[in-house]
Amino acid sequence: MRLTPLLPILAVVTSVLAVPPALAEGDGPLPLWHAGIEQGYQQLAEATADLETSARRYCQTPSDSARSRLDDQWRTAFDAWQAVRFVDFGPVEQNTLGWQFQFWPDPKNLVARKAGYYLGMEEPVSAADVDEAGVAVQGFPMVEYLLFDSRIKEGDRGLPSDQACSLLTAVSAHLAENAEGLSSAWTTLERPYRTNEQYRGATVESGMAALSLLEERRLGGPMGLRGGGKRSVYGADAWRSGHSLAAIRASLQGLYDFYLPGLESALRQAGNPTLASRIRSQFEETLARFDNLPDAMAPLLSDERFGELQGLYADLSQLATLVNDQAGTALDVVRGFNSSDGD
Structure with missing residues (x-):
């Protein structure tokens, strides 16, 4: 497959040539x-x-x-x-x-x-x-x-x-x-x-949407917390390979590595260093939950181990609240409609 020319990107390049370089440094x-x-x-x-x-x-x-x-x-x-x-x-x-x-x-x-x-x-x-x-x-x-x-x-x-x-x-x-x-x-x-400062809001919002997707669809869906209320691994990512929870962890790790540093910087610039520290701590606490969990989600949908998923869900929900509500408010970014979750 060959990618088509990135016309929207070229248009943005033209529109920002006069922007001072200060934002591109530091x-x-x-x-x-x-x-x-x-x-x-x-x-x-x-x-x-x-x-x-x-x-x-x-x-x-x-x-x-x-x-x-x-x-x-x-x-x-x-x-x-x-x-x-x-x-x-x-x-x-x-x-x-x-x-x-x-x-x-x-x-x-x-x-x-x-x-x-x-x-x-x-x-x-x-x-x-x-x-x-x-x-x-x-x-x-x-x-x-x-x-x-x-x-x-x-x-x-x-x-x-x-x-x-x-x-x-x-x-x-x-x-x-x-x-x-x-x-x-x-x-x-x-x-x-x-x-281009417009990308600031787009990036903040993308992380917010990803956390909501993790909480509501990728974890909450198979747990039966959405829709008909029935637990089913078939609503999870990568269920055939037994990699559903590992994939969720990889997404959370990606947010920690590639999204959190910029979010912390934005919050510090907005005068909210304490919130930035709380979000980092919650990321690390949630990631640590995976250390004792299998790569597959199916074993944890049984009554005997469901509490382990509930604990993970609670941590992930708290993280989503900190980012989507508190950080979003602090940075004046409101999550909009996200078309990437199939709805």
Whole structure:
């Protein structure tokens, strides 16, 4: 796939050429945020490139060791995406890139249905097929399905069959190309981002929306705290791979690494250093909760261990309140509508 020219970005560049360079220097929130997100996107590009390499090597010479490396590399790349998933503005808006990395939620199991179609084709799946296939085919959930779905692993259409390998390598290449393009586009955005204060509100709001999504949908949904009130792991990310809680932790770690430093700087500039310290402490307390939890969410949905999820939910809810309500008020940023959660 080839990314289309980033016309909105070029327009912003033109509009901010006269902005003084002071905002682009020092350790203010905009430089901190840009540098952090840039690092996250670079890590995503490297991890997806490694995923593509692992997929090709496995399909060329299948072995247990190659399969283990491939499975691990999917987890690494998926976590790298989770770490920057909070960024819902800028280059990731082009060509619905966010959805191309991860089609979620998937209540109609569209990923599995699409996989069945492409695995049933007579001809190998090509890069052009994936480019034209739509977001349910193009991202991490499709690779996860091929690697971890119990039914496809037991059948003769699964890996390392020729057809499954053609789909795996085509989707992995698509992910790697998109990640490299996203990383390059973010670097191009550096000056307009660091000199345009409009990005301040957009970045604060993106973290607020990500925390709400974690609380309400990614954790609260499977816990039965939303909708019909039934516990179900099928509403979680990465349930096929048993990586649901690990993915939530990766998202929270990404917010801690790439979002919190700029947020703290913005709060200090606004005269709220105490709130900045409270938010950091709450981030660290919430992250520490994961130390004693499994990567999978399913075991914790049982009555015997549900209290562990409730404790995590309480910490995450407190963090969301501190950022969305108190920090948002202090920085005069109100969370708006977020279209990235599938509603």
